[in-house]
Amino acid sequence: MDILSLIGMVLAFTAIVGGAVLKGAGASALWNGAAFVIVIIGTFAAIFVQTPMATFKRALAIVGWVFKPPISDSRALIAQIVEWSSIARKQGLLGLEPAVETQTDPFMKKGLQMLVDGIEPEAMRHMLEIELSTQEHVDQAAAKFFEGMGIYAPTLGIIGAVLGLMAVMKNLADPSKLGPGIAAAFTATVYGIGAANLVFLPMASKLKGIIARRSSDREMAIEGLIAIAQGENPRNIEAKLAGFLH
Known part of the structure; x- marks a missing residue:
């Protein structure tokens, strides 16, 4: 959490x-029902027009990261890669086959399987970097779903305020309705600006940070797996990957 x-x-x-x-x-x-309909439902309407279905589904899948981000332990990952390199030096790359079966991260599992299959290091790097780039692009697009909501919400808030003031103008003959009417009109502005700056934009920024950290860990994993494929010394691999911690 x-x-x-x-x-x-x-x-x-x-x-x-x-x-x-x-x-x-x-x-x-x-609380104002009309303001809620105009701002919140209007914001979702705008973002739905903008967003492909696949991106919307991915946004729903990662929104939980705001409160429960994926576990990221770079030091533990380095220790794991060093352990794999030690196994590979003692038993050969085929000795990593049991590790493939126990690996839960699809990206790491694919990289380990490539090692076991004896794929050339440069070909392995190329394939893993393509997968990393694609996944990062998909996740960043999902994060921008919430960023888009943060952009549209204030504008919908202004529209709600204008519509509210239009209603007030129709009741100028009744001064008792002017105060409550104007207050209700500005409630829409509060909804729009508040939702954008206290919810949607912070969520987007949080998700982008998490995605960047995941990509950094996977870049480190690629370097480690390539080093194992090239037969580098475990201590050298550990020293090389330690640079990612900074």
Whole structure:
């Protein structure tokens, strides 16, 4: 569990509700059905038009990373690669076959299988780098799904405010409706700007950081697997991969 993401969401909710109470508007002023429909549903409508189905499905698959990111332990990965290199030097590349069966990461499993199959190092690097680049592109596009929502939400908030003010203008003859009407109009702006800057854009940034870290780990894994294929000394491999920790 990413405790900072959880704390951030709680603080975001507290900031909006607490601010409304302290300013005298009251928490009830934050709820407006029309504003919700215009801003939130409108934002989803806009992003659905923009997004291919495959990207939408991937976005749903990785949104949980905001609160529970994939385990990333670069030091443990280096130790694992060094262990594999020791096995390969003692037993040959075929000695890594049991490791292939126990590997749960599809990317690492594919790399290990290439080692066992005796694929040439440069061909192996080429194939793994293509897979890494493709996966990173897919994941970054999924992260931009939430970034897009952060871009559209404020604009929909402005549209909601304008529609609300249009309704107010129709009731100028009744002064008792002007205050509540204007307040309701600006609720849409709060929805749009708040959702963008406290939820959607931070989520996109968090996901992009996680994706970049995963790609860095996989780049390190590629270097390690290639070094094993080239028969490098385990200590040299460890020293080479340690550079990724910085």
